[in-house]
Structure formats: structure tokens, C-alpha cells
Amino acid sequence: MESKLKNKEYLKLAVILVVLFLILGGFLLYVSIPLLSTKTAVLATQPVDPFDLIRGQYIVIRYEIGSISSIEGAEVGDNVYVSLMEDANGTSRYKSASLDKPSKENLFIKGQIKSIYGEKMQVEYGIEQYFFERGARFETRGMEVKVKLSNSGGARIVELLQDGAPIRITYENKTLTS
Amino acid sequence: MTRNEEEVELKQHISFGAVVATIGSILIALGIAWLIALNWKDMPSALKVLILVIATAGAYTAGVLFRTNDYEKIGGSLLVLGALLYTLSIFLIAQTFNLATSLQANALLLLLAWVGILFVSYIFDSSSSLVIALTEFLVWISLQYFSFVELFKGEFSIGILTIIYLVVSMGLYGLTQIHKSRDHKFSGVYRYWTAFYVLLLTYILSFQSFLPMLWPKGFESTANVLVFLIIISLIAIVLAIVGIFMSLSKNKLSGKEVIGFIGLVFLYILLISLASLVSGESVFRGAISGGLWAMWLFDNILFILVILSVIGYGTRYQSAEIVNLAIMFFALDIVTRYIGFVLDFGGQVGFAIMSIIGGIILIIGGWGIEKWRRRLIEKTKEKSRQGYAIY
Numbered sequence: 001m002e003s004k005l006k007n008k009e010y011l012k013l014a015v016i017l018v019v020l021f022l023i024l025g026g027f028l029l030y031v032s033i034p035l036l037s038t039k040t041a042v043l044a045t046q047p048v049d050p051f052d053l054i055r056g057q058y059i060v061i062r063y064e065i066g067s068i069s070s071i072e073g074a075e076v077g078d079n080v081y082v083s084l085m086e087d088a089n090g091t092s093r094y095k096s097a098s099l100d101k102p103s104k105e106n107l108f109i110k111g112q113i114k115s116i117y118g119e120k121m122q123v124e125y126g127i128e129q130y131f132f133e134r135g136a137r138f139e140t141r142g143m144e145v146k147v148k149l150s151n152s153g154g155a156r157i158v159e160l161l162q163d164g165a166p167i168r169i170t171y172e173n174k175t176l177t178s
Numbered sequence: 179m180t181r182n183e184e185e186v187e188l189k190q191h192i193s194f195g196a197v198v199a200t201i202g203s204i205l206i207a208l209g210i211a212w213l214i215a216l217n218w219k220d221m222p223s224a225l226k227v228l229i230l231v232i233a234t235a236g237a238y239t240a241g242v243l244f245r246t247n248d249y250e251k252i253g254g255s256l257l258v259l260g261a262l263l264y265t266l267s268i269f270l271i272a273q274t275f276n277l278a279t280s281l282q283a284n285a286l287l288l289l290l291a292w293v294g295i296l297f298v299s300y301i302f303d304s305s306s307s308l309v310i311a312l313t314e315f316l317v318w319i320s321l322q323y324f325s326f327v328e329l330f331k332g333e334f335s336i337g338i339l340t341i342i343y344l345v346v347s348m349g350l351y352g353l354t355q356i357h358k359s360r361d362h363k364f365s366g367v368y369r370y371w372t373a374f375y376v377l378l379l380t381y382i383l384s385f386q387s388f389l390p391m392l393w394p395k396g397f398e399s400t401a402n403v404l405v406f407l408i409i410i411s412l413i414a415i416v417l418a419i420v421g422i423f424m425s426l427s428k429n430k431l432s433g434k435e436v437i438g439f440i441g442l443v444f445l446y447i448l449l450i451s452l453a454s455l456v457s458g459e460s461v462f463r464g465a466i467s468g469g470l471w472a473m474w475l476f477d478n479i480l481f482i483l484v485i486l487s488v489i490g491y492g493t494r495y496q497s498a499e500i501v502n503l504a505i506m507f508f509a510l511d512i513v514t515r516y517i518g519f520v521l522d523f524g525g526q527v528g529f530a531i532m533s534i535i536g537g538i539i540l541i542i543g544g545w546g547i548e549k550w551r552r553r554l555i556e557k558t559k560e561k562s563r564q565g566y567a568i569y
Contacts, residue, residue, distance in 0.1 A: 006246045012301050013242045017235055023294050024231060024267055031275040058279065077402070126278045157276045 034150040035158070041084055041092035041107060042161060043145050058131040061145060065094050065109070066128075070121045074099060076113050080123055081153055083108045090164070091144060097123075101153065110153030127155045135172030143167060196251030200306070203237075203255045207262035214270050223274040230270055234263040242302075254306040261298065261310040265291040281325035288318040299364075308367050319346060319410075326403045337392035337450055338403060340379055342410065344446050347375035349414030351439060355421030359428045366497060373488045373500050376442070377507045383449060384481045384511065386466070386474040386518070392450060395458035449477065481511060489554065498555045505551050512543060 044064040065082050074080065078099060084092035084107045092107065102108045111123035127147055144161040160167040210230070237260035245253030268287050277283055292314035299307035323342055327334050350372040357365035382388060399407075422439075425431035456470045485508050492500030 009242050009246050013238060016238060016298050016301050019297060020234065020264055020294055021231070023290060024264075024271070027268065027290060028227070028271055031271065031277060035275075058276075060279075124278070124280075126283075127276065129279050130276050131273045 031156070034148045034154045034156040037148050037150045039107060039149040039151075040158070041086075041109065041147055041149060041155075042090055043147060044091055044093070045140075045143050045145055057134045057136070058129045059140065061128050061130060061143075063125065063128075063145075065111075066124070067120055067122055068094055068097050070116055070119055071097055071099060074113055074116065074121065076115060078113050080111050080113055080121075081108050082111060082123065104151050107149070108153050109147075109149055109155050125155050127157050130157055130160060132169065133171055136169050137171070138167050138169045196255055199252045199255035200258055203259035203262070206259055207266065210263065211266055211269075214266060214273065227267065227270055227274060230263060230267045234260055234267055237263055238298075245302075254304055257298070257302060257304045258306045258310055261295045261307050264294055264298075265314065281321055285318055285321040285325050288314055288321060292318055303363075305363060305367050308364055312367070312371050322406065323403070326400065326406065335392065335394060335397050335399070336382065336388050337397075337453060338399060338407065340382055340392065340446075340450050341407065343375050343379040343382075344443065344450070345407070345411050345414045347372050347379065348443060349410070349417045350375060352414065352417030352419070352421035355425040355431060356417070358430050359421070359424035366495075369491075369495060369497065370499055370503065373491065373503055376484060377488060377504065379446065380477070380481045380484045381507060381510065381514075383477045384474075384514070386470065389453050389470060389473055389477070390456050390459040392453035393457045397457075445480075449473075449480070478515075482508075485511070493554060493558050496558050498558055501554050501558060502551070505547060505554075509544075509547060 045061045065084075068082060071080065080097055080099060081101050082097045083095040083102055085095040086092050086107075101110075109125055111125040114122045114124050116122075127145065130145070138160075139162065142162060144164075146158045146161055147155045148158055149155050162168070210233070214226070214230075237256050241253045241256030241260055243253070244250075244256060265288075268291050272283070272287055277287075292311045295307055295311040295314065298304065299311055319342060320339070323339055350368050354365050354368040354372055357363075357368060422431065422436055426433075426436070452473065456467065456473060459467060459470055485504050488504040488507075489501055492498070492504060
């Protein structure tokens with residue numbers, strides 16, 4: 001191949017790599033925004049344990065604030081802002097909920113309404129899963145989740161807690177055939 | 179051995195090497211995907227993402243190096259590896275940040291993936307990358323529809339899904355014509371996928387049990403599904419109109435084909451709409467209405483006709499891939515109807531008799547299909563050797 005054509009191919013490669021890295025970097029930045037925040041909340045949970053073929057082993061975490069009182073005028077699919085209040089143990093619990101975003105100074109988390117049944121509605125916050133290596137063993141009773149919250153209420157999991165300390169996870173020994 | 183035969187043999191070796199290299203690329207991606215699923219705790223997440231990003235860049239760089247050194251096919255298969263690794267990078271980032279596992283979340287990840295790969299395929303002029311982008315597009319568009327159903331706890335309507343596939347096939351037909359008018363090699367890839375969507379759509383319509391589920395009783399589509407449908411329909415219609423005009427203006431498309439295409443689209447719209455007449459009927463309980471029988475029979479006859487038309491279409495455009503695709507759907511049709519008859523006649527004795535009869539039919543049918551397939555491919559090659567100017 002002529003050197004001019006080769007240079008053109010290398011230029012194309014550079015363009016491709018820049019664009020793909022921009023997409024990956026932008027995505028990485030977008031999902032990191034809540035982690036850059038200083039706002040932290042510890043949420044009470046009720047977990048279960050499935051497996052995703054593409055993304056591996058994870059626990060599905062059901063939060064205490066996953067089921068809250070219905071708001072007038074709210075519909076399935078709407079965004080909802082749940083204000084939180086710390087109790088004496090440092091766990092953030094439900095204070096109130098609104099379809100309007102509270103002011104930045106408040107501790108609140110953004111969720112999406114999944115279903116409404118009478119007086120109650122189910123809300124998801126995008127933090128209902130935590131991935132770990134296969135063969136992990138840990139006690140899920142009384143587990144809490146430490147999350148970081150962005151100014152817009154977006155949340156990311158920081159770590160799993162038990163009795164206020166990081167949860168102890170033990171793993172099965174791996175072999176080449178496991 | 180004549181020079182011509184030597185060239186053919188060399189070409190076969192090259193494409194065999196490309197197939198082996200592509201399988202190798204897919205195996206590497208599969209292995210890495212499995213490692214991601216294992217989610218090693220000993221390796222920091224940032225390092226895992228970095229390794230995958232470097233591997234993606236490495237695969238693309240190696241692909242370009244092979245292409246620039248006259249190993250076009252091997253380079254192409256490395257671009258496939260790069261595309262798969264790029265997709266896996268997105269999923270690994272999602273795993274690292276414990277992002278939602280809902281259908282909508284996965285659909286968004288796939289959207290990021292196929293858009294990036296589509297961009298790569300145009301910059302590198304790489305058909306193999308385009309195939310990966312279109313495969314991910316198929317999964318994305320299906321997942322996107324299912325995620326709307328999940329999110330809004332809406333009733334599942336196969337009718338909406340068939341409309342989506344019909345609309346996509348229209349858009350792909352438009353893209354086929356746009357590329358054909360510019361003598362671009364992607365026209366063959368888009369043509370193949372147009373045929374795939376039309377066959378898939380007709381296959382879905384050929385199920386007796388699906389017809390009453392096309393429009394469930396009392397079904398109301400949610401606003402989001404409608405907006406999604408309107409947006410993709412507008413894009414598809416614009417692509418189809420632009421493509422048809424571009425091809426017609428360069429005399430690369432016959433008026434007959436355009437009429438056939440428009441007629442087929444209207445026939446599908448009519449069939450999908452008519453299914454509302456049998457809405458809510460149960461094929462598993464008691465007698466089936468005459469209307470449902472008639473519709474089912476018509477759809478199955480149509481399926482066979484569409485298969486034959488696609489074979490004709492593949493032969494006309496000298497595409498052995500399209501001919502093979504149509505024959506694969508024909509085999510799928512036979513197997514599906516066979517299982518359907520077993521379910522309908524029921525009982526262990528019935529099952530045994532149907533198995534034996536079906537087995538004999540399948541063996542004879544398989545032999546016949548293989549013979550038919552070889553003859554058709556031979557005919558296609560023959561036309562190709564004669565240098566037919568077919569568009």
C-alpha cells in the first residue's frame with residue numbers, strides 16, 4: 001500500500017480512537033458525577049441474590065425507601081425526589097417526597113416511580129444492584145448501603161455496611177476449573 | 179490448473195483464513211466477557227477498565243496495521259474484535275459503577291455501543307464492523323421496546339414489535355438504495371439485513387398463538403412507545419424515500435421493485451392491523467374461530483412466498499448469503515410447524531408417531547433443501563461468472 005494511503009488509514013485510526021475514548025470517557029464521567037459529591041447517605045436494605053449472564057454476579061438491593069407513600073398527581077415513570085433525614089444511628093430514612101427538586105442544601109435522592117398501588121408507590125433509584133466476584137459469601141441481614149449523592153439527587157454506591165463497618169465478604173478459592 | 183482456478187483457490191484460502199480469524203476474535207471477546215462476569219475482586223475496577231480500553235485500542239491498531247499491509251480480511255476480523263471489546267468496555271464500566279440492570283439501562287448501554295461501532299464502520303469502510311453494529315442494533319431496538327413494556331407495566335403487544343421490525347426494514351431498504359446509488363459496498367450488508375427483518379417479521383406472524391396477542395384486548399399504548407414509534411418511523415420513511423429516489427435517478431432500481439416494496443409494506447400493515455379482529459382469542463382453550471384459522475393459513479402461505487421472494491432477491495443480486503438466510507428461515511419454518519403440530523395433536527402415542535413421521539420428513543426435506551441450496555448457489559455463481567450487471 002502506498003505511504004499516502006497508509007497515512008490516511010493511520011489518521012482514520014487516530015480519529016476512531018479519539019471518538020471512542022471520548023464516548024467511553026464521557027460515559028465514565030457521567031456515571032462518576034455522584035461519586036465526586038461530598039453528600040453521603042446510609043440506606044437501610046432488604047437484598048436478594050441473582051446472576052446476570054453478561055455482567056456477572058450481583059445482589060439486588062431493595063431499599064426501605066423503595067416503597068413510599070404515593071404523591072398526588074404522580075404517575076408511573078415520573079421522577080420523584082425523596083428527602084432524607086438521619087436517625088440517631090446515622091441511617092438516612094424517608095422524610096418526605098416530591099415531584100419537584102428540593103434545594104441543594106437538603107439531603108435528597110432522585111428516583112423513578114415504577115408502580116403505584118393505592119396509597120403506596122414503588123420507587124427505584126438506580127442503585128438496586130451491587131456486583132461482586134462469583135462465589136462471594138456474606139451476611140445480608142441488617143445490611144446497609146453507603147451512597148454518594150450528587151446535587152441533582154443522582155446516587156452511586158460507595159460500599160456495603162454492616163453494624164456501621166464495611167461488610168465482610170469471604171470468597172471461594174479459585175482454580176482453573178472453577 | 180488454470181490461472182482462473184488458481185485465483186479462485188487463493189480467494190477461498192483467504193476467506194477461510196478470514197473466517198478462522200473472525201472466530202478467533204469472537205473467542206477472545208467471549209473469554210474477556212467471561213472474565214468480566216467473574217468480576218475478580220483482586221483487580222481494581224479502574225485497572226480492569228484500563229486493560230479493556232488498551233485492548234480495544236490494540237485491536238483497532240492491529241487491524242489497521244494488517245489492512246495497510248494487504249491482509250484486508252485478517253485486519254477486518256481484528257476490527258470486529260475491537261468493536262466487541264469496545265462494547266464490553268461499556269458493560270464493564272456499568273458493572274464497576276453498579277449501574278442498574280433493568281432492560282432500559284442495558285438498552286442505553288447497547289445504544290452507546292452500536293452508535294460508536296457504526297461510526298467506526300464508516301470511517302474504516304469496514305463491512306464486518308457494520309455487521310456488528312447492525313447486530314447490536316437489532317438487540318437494542320428489541321430491548322428498547324421490551325424496556326418500555328417493563329417500565330410502564332404496559333400490556334405486551336406483539337403488534338407494536340412487528341411494526342418496529344417493519345419500520346426498521348423500511349429504513350434498511352432505504353439505506354440499501356442510498357449505498358447502491360453510490361456504488362458503496364455497504365449496500366450488500368444493508369440488503370442482507372433488510373431481508374433478515376422481513377423474514378423475522380413474517381416468521382413472528384406465522385404463529386397461530388401470537389396472532390391474538392398482536393393486539394391484546396383493551397390494549398392501550400403508552401405515550402413513550404408512541405413517541406419512539408413515530409421517531410423511528412419518520413427516520414425510516416425519510417431514508418426509504420431518499421434511497422429510492424437516489425437509486426431511481428441513477429437507473430439502479432426498477433420501478434417494479436419499488437412497487438413490490440411499497441406493496442409489501444402495505445400488505446404487512448394490513449395484516450398487522452387485521453390481527454385486531456382476533457384480539458384476545460385463546461388458541462389453547464377449545465375451538466379456534468374461522469377468522470383466526472384463515473389468518474394463520476394466509477400468514478403461513480405468505481411466509482413461504484416471502485421466503486421464495488427473498489431467494490429470488492438473493493439470486494438477482496448474486497448474494498449467496500441472502501439465499502442461505504432464506505433457506506435457514508425455511509428450515510426454521512419446518513421445525514416450528516412440526517413442533518406446533520406435535521403440540522396440537524398431543525398425547526404420547528401421537529408424539530411418537532409425529533416424531534417418526536416428522537423425522538422421516540426432515541431427513542428427506544434436509545436432503546432436498548441441501549440439494550436445492552447447492553443448485554441455487556451454483557446458479558448465482560454462474561450468473562456472477564457471466565458478469566451480469568445486476569443492481
